[in-house]
Ligand SMILES: [Zn+2]
């Protein structure tokens with residue numbers, strides 16, 4: 001059983017806050033827990049929730065895509081390995097189609 005400290009979780013929060021700041025100038029797509037691995041933000045042992053279904057099929061999601069854009073809550077897309085590429089393309093089109101200007 002893994003244990004992790006409040007400091008590790010704070011590092012995750014800080015990394016997310018940094019990405020939120022970066023997204024003020026351009027959209028940032030972040031892949032959390034790639035392929036079911038651990039936290040991408042820092043070295044804490046937080047892992048992907050295993051009860052979240054993929055947005056494209058009935059399999060459990062292994063990666064959580066988070067899209068950060070200025071002034072908005074992050075959009076979250078849980079996807080399985082086989083839908084990760086599709087999801088990235090769809091999100092890129094979505095971002096381009098909804099970009100101001
Ligand atoms: Zn972490």
Ligand SMILES: [Zn+2]
Pocket residue numbers: 054055056057058059079080081082083
């Ligand atoms: Zn899927």
